[in-house]
Amino acid sequence: MTTAQLDHATLVAHDRKQLHPLQHPTSHADPLVVDHAEGVWLYTADGRRVLDGMAGLWNVNIGYGNQELPEVAAAQMRQVAYTSNFAGMTTAPAAELAYRMAGMAHPTLNTTFFASGGSEANDSAFKTARYYWYRLGRKEKYKFIARRGAYHGITVAATAATGIPRYQTMFGPMAPGFSHIPAPNPYRYDGDRRPDETVGQAAARALEEAILREGPETVAGFIAEPIQGVGGVIVPPDDYFPLVRAICDKYDVLLIADEVICGFGRTGMWFGQQQWDLRPDIMAFAKGITSGYLQLGGIQVSDAIREVIDTAPVEDAWMHGYTYSGHATACAVGLKNLEIIERDIVGEIRGRGLLRGVDIVKSKETREADPAKAAAIYNACLARGLRTRNVGNALAFAPPLVINADEVDQIVDILGGVIDSLS
Ligand SMILES: Cc1ncc(COP(=O)(O)O)c(C=O)c1O
Numbered sequence: 277m278t279t280a281q282l283d284h285a286t287l288v289a290h291d292r293k294q295l296h297p298l299q300h301p302t303s304h305a306d307p308l309v310v311d312h313a314e315g316v317w318l319y320t321a322d323g324r325r326v327l328d329g330m331a332g333l334w335n336v337n338i339g340y341g342n343q344e345l346p347e348v349a350a351a352q353m354r355q356v357a358y359t360s361n362f363a364g365m366t367t368a369p370a371a372e373l374a375y376r377m378a379g380m381a382h383p384t385l386n387t388t389f390f391a392s393g394g395s396e397a398n399d400s401a402f403k404t405a406r407y408y409w410y411r412l413g414r415k416e417k418y419k420f421i422a423r424r425g426a427y428h429g430i431t432v433a434a435t436a437a438t439g440i441p442r443y444q445t446m447f448g449p450m451a452p453g454f455s456h457i458p459a460p461n462p463y464r465y466d467g468d469r470r471p472d473e474t475v476g477q478a479a480a481r482a483l484e485e486a487i488l489r490e491g492p493e494t495v496a497g498f499i500a501e502p503i504q505g506v507g508g509v510i511v512p513p514d515d516y517f518p519l520v521r522a523i524c525d526k527y528d529v530l531l532i533a534d535e536v537i538c539g540f541g542r543t544g545m546w547f548g549q550q551q552w553d554l555r556p557d558i559m560a561f562a563k564g565i566t567s568g569y570l571q572l573g574g575i576q577v578s579d580a581i582r583e584v585i586d587t588a589p590v591e592d593a594w595m596h597g598y599t600y601s602g603h604a605t606a607c608a609v610g611l612k613n614l615e616i617i618e619r620d621i622v623g624e625i626r627g628r629g630l631l632r633g634v635d636i637v638k639s640k641e642t643r644e645a646d647p648a649k650a651a652a653i654y655n656a657c658l659a660r661g662l663r664t665r666n667v668g669n670a671l672a673f674a675p676p677l678v679i680n681a682d683e684v685d686q687i688v689d690i691l692g693g694v695i696d697s698l699s
Contacts, residue, residue: 508668
């Protein structure tokens, strides 16, 4: 089976007509040309087989090559592929998916708004938080606190919320109103920590101090990934999120959970926040909702926020939405994808599930990061047919959730072999 009729050199030459995300064109000189894929495996046009330890971009949760989703998409496209979801119109898949998701992440999250991806989802979260405070007569509450190492997306606002300077330096000035505090990294905490504090307590105190520094009357929300992905797969200590929730309540700050990576089974539960029984006021989602088979994302908002939206006068309505909000085909695929995760996958994955990071250090004593060695391990793994990703100080592993024990062993064997050979 091949989709590429072009020889490799011609395809690569044609490919130079597009810009690839986050990539200098010269470092994209010889891309992996993926011809087809099945389960956890990518098959390249030049005949190689690569175990995709990253499920695409943390999103192909049900694995490659599923045949039910294309059937659903084709049927929906024949019936009505897309129509406007703006005022006065809807479609059955959008309505049904919103209904299916009500209460799924938390009993107080019953309202969904659809976008096309994670960046749009987070922009929607920020605008909705500001709208909420504006409607309550507190429009001076417009600021957001995020965490160092956070990745929240690539739009102007999501870039400002992102806590990785490399994404920001060349696009300044950043949108105003965003600031960053340390992430609760138990292995390498970079904030101020008192001798009697746990990392969770110190990182939560950093939030409280930031709110007080900015002025609680100006802070609209705090945004956090339940497990930080691009920042290096940082699993917070168990005491962190309960403290964060209490601080947000104390100062009237909305808590926004960015579930773009953690959602839809990735951590072994439907949503990462459920690992800590967390109740966010707004939840952003994308990626795993369709397992990447089509573009879909969005937010869920609490019943309290919904109430404010419902009771606003019509001339002050929440003026937000995208052409592709509630895209009929994307929603039909999302609905089917949730059915497949529930039917075939949930119940077979455990613990923090299939979201793992391996921190590569120069010395175990000093814990000093070793990006050069991490890059060498990444390249050697790829040469042996295993795709991972360098994030923060870690190598990330987020394979499709359909991975079997033998394939997990293959990841461990390849990674172990590479690390041994480089040590
Ligand atoms: C936690 C998180 N939020 C938001 C985004 C942005 O999503 P998208 O690339 O779909 O805009 C990402 C993408 O990786 C992400 O990891």
